[in-house]
Amino acid sequence: MTDAAQERRAGIEGATAIVPVRGGSKGIHRKNLRTVRGTSLITRSIEGLLRARGVSRVVVTTDHPDLAAAALAAGAEVIERPAELAEDSTSSEAALLHALGVLGQRGELTPVTVFAQATSPFLDVQALDDAIATVSAHRADAVFAAVLDHGFLWTDKPKGARGLGHDHRERPRRQDRAPQYRETGSFYVFDTEGFLDARHRFFGRISPAITRSFAALDIDEPEDLLVAEAIAALAERQLGIPAPSERPEDDLDVDAVVTDFDGVHTDDRAIIDADGVERVSVHRGDGLGVRLLREAGIPVLILSTERVPIVAARAAKLGVDVVYGADDKAAALREWAASAGVSLERVAYLGNDVNDLPALDIAGWPVVTADAHPRAKASARLVLARRGGDGAVRELADLVLAAREAHPQTPQHRPNGARP
Template sequence: MSEVVAIIPARGGSKGIPRKNLQRVGGVPLVARAVEAARRCPAVDRVVVTTDDVDIAAVAAEWGAEVVERPADLAGDLASSESALVHALETLEARKVDAGVLVFLQATSPFIDVDALTAAVQLVRSRRRDSVFSAVETYGFLWEKGIGSAAEPVNHEIDVRPRRQDREPHYLETGAFYVMRAAGFRAANHRFFGSVGIAEVAPRTAIEIDTLDELELARALAPLVDRDAFGARAGSIPVDAVVTDFDGVHTDDTVHVDQNGVESVTVSRSDGMGVGMLRAAGIPFLILSTEANPVVAARARKLGVDVRQAAADKAAVLREWAGERGIPLSRIAYLGNDVNDLGCLEIVGWPVAVPDAHPLVLSTARVVLDHSGGAGAVRDLAERVLNGRDAVVATSHTSAHPTAPLEAS
C-alpha cells in the first residue's frame, strides 16, 4: 500500500534571515511548525524533513519527523526545492518506502491550513487532480511596470473598473503546500503537471517568511492564528521541569521598602499550592533571578525548591541546571515577564509569559497565561503542566500515535 509522504526541505543556510528555519513563531521553530502541521493532517502517513543542518535535524526528530540527510550540493542558494524532493524520494525508496502521494510543505509558511491540506491530499489520492497547490482568492487589480517603468494593467482593462461582485477572482499562490502524485512529479521533475488544482486557504494564513519584517508580522499574528492549532493545546503543557523568574512572576513586580530600607514583597498562597502540586508529582522546579535578594532565597526555602540568584547570564545558568539533572531544554517550561528573561525563553521548549509581560516577551511566548504575576500565574502554569502530564498518559493508552514532542534546544 503506497503512502502519503510529507517532505519538508529545510536547509541550514539563509542570507535574508540567519538560521531562518529555526526562527520561532509563537514560541515554536518554523521547521517544527511545519512538522506539527503535517502530523495533524489525518491524510498524511509519514513526515520527513530533508536538511543539511544538524540542529534542524535534531528539532525535526524531536517533533516526530523522519530525517533525510541532504547533500551539500543540494543545499546551496541555487539548489531548487525540486532537487531536494527528488533526493528525499530516492532515499525513502532505498528505505523501502512506497510514496504514492508527495506533500511538499515549506517551513517558511508558519500557518499551514491543515483542513485545506487534507482536502488537497484527497483530491490527488482520488485522481481528480495530479497536482494541487495552496492559494488565496484575490480580486485585486494587478499592474506591472512596462517600458520606462510606466504602469500597465495585468488582469483588467485600464478603462473598465467593475465592482468586486462583478469580477471573477484570481488566485495567488501562497507557497505553504503542494500536493502531487509522486510518480508524476518524478517524471515531470516539477511540482505542476497534468491536471492542476487549487486549495483555497484563509487569507490570514497566507504569509511566507523571506524577510525580517515578515518574520515580525508572523510573530504578531501567531496568537490569533494559533488559537485553532498550537493554541488549542494551551490548556496543557507537557514538560519535565519548570523554571520561573521571581519578580513579576511570583510577585506583582512591586517592592515594599520600609524606613530602614528593608524590602518585602507580596506573594500568592495559591502559587505556593501550585508549586507543592508540582513537587508532589516529582517535577523539578527552579527559581532563577538576576538579582540577589534574601526574600527570593526565603521564598525558595519555604517552597522547598531550587534557586539560583545573581545570574547575569540566566540562559547559561539554566543550561547548567538542566544539564546537571539530565533534562533536555526542550522539556522545560520557563515563565518570565521582562526582557532579561528572553535568553531563557528562546532556548526552552515551552516559553511562557504572564499576560502583563513586556511586548517582546509576549511575542516570544508559546503560551500566555490567564493570571498575572503574584496573582496566581505560577498556579496557572502548574495546573497546565499537570494537565500535560495527564494528557500524555491518556494518549499513550488510547492512541498508536505519540503526542507531538517538543523542540530541541
C-alpha cells in the same frame, strides 16, 4: 467522524500528505511546536490535512522526538529523518524524496502527493481539495497555493530602485493589469511519478491554487506568531477551521523547572517602605506547587535579573536553587542546567517579559504567564491560564506533575539519576 475520515476508512485512495518538520529552526526555536490559540503549528497542519476529503493519510518526516510525538498524537504517521537531511541547508525536496523513498519501499505510494508546510497555521482545505482534484484529473502536473497579488515590486540597484516586472513610469489601474500570483508555501500538490522523475516540486504543467488571504500567513519570525494569534479567531471562522482547545495537545514532560521571579512568582508590583525596603506579594499555591515538584525529584531554579535580596529569601524559603542579578539569563540557564545534569531540551522555563526571551529561546518548553508581554507570548510554546502572582507557578507545576505521572521515566532520563 467526518466525511473524509469515513471515506478513508472505507478504503478510498486519496493523496498522501507529507509534512517535513525539523527541530533546528533558526528564526524561532522549536518553531513547529509553537502554539496559536493553544494548538501547536504541527498539530494545526495535521488536523487541517485530515479534514481534506482528498487526503488519505498524513506522514510527518522529522528528526526530533518531540515533533514525532506531537505528530503521532495528532493522527499522523512518522518517518524518521536522518540527521544529514535535517540541516539548515537541506532542501524540502531532499526531505520529500527520502520520505517517498521509504513509502515506495513499503509499496505505499499514491498517485498524488501533497507537500504541506506546518508554518502555515490556517489551511484552506477547500483550495487544497480543488488542487488535488486538478492533479488527479491530469489537468496539471503540479499545483501550488497562491494568493492574487496586485502589488508593484521593486528592486534596489546601484543607480536607484527600478520596477520589477513592470515599467515604473506606467501605473495601470488594478483592474487593467494581468493577474499575478504570490506563492504562499502553504501546500503543493503534484503527480508523484512526475516529482520522482523531476526531483523538484515544479515540473510539467504548473497551476496556482487560489487560497483565501487568511491562508497566506507563514510563520517565519516571532512577529508572525503575534499576527497569527491576533487574527486566529476570524481566520478560523472564515476557513471553517474547528475552534482549537485552549490547552496544548502534548504533555509537559520535562526534567526541571526554571522560573523568573518578578511577574511570575509576583504580580510584578512592589511596595517600597520609607527605608527603601522592597516588599512583594506571593501566592501560597505557588509555594505548594514548588514543594510538590521538589518531592517528585524535579529540580527547580529561580532565575532573575533583579539584584534585591528578596529573590534569594524567597528561594531559600522554598528550598530551591537561585541565580539573581543575572545579566545574561541564557548563559546562566546553560550553566545551571549543565551543573544539574539536565538537558536544555528537558527544561520548562516560565517567564513573562522581554528580558526572559533569551532563556525562553533555548528552553525545550518555553512557558509564559497569561499576562505576559506579547513578544514573550510569541516565543512561548504554552501560555498559561493564570497570571503572574496568581497561581501561574502552581499551574505549571500541576502540568509537569501530571505529565510525570502519565509517562514515568527511566532513571537514566532523570537528572542525576533522581527517582520520582
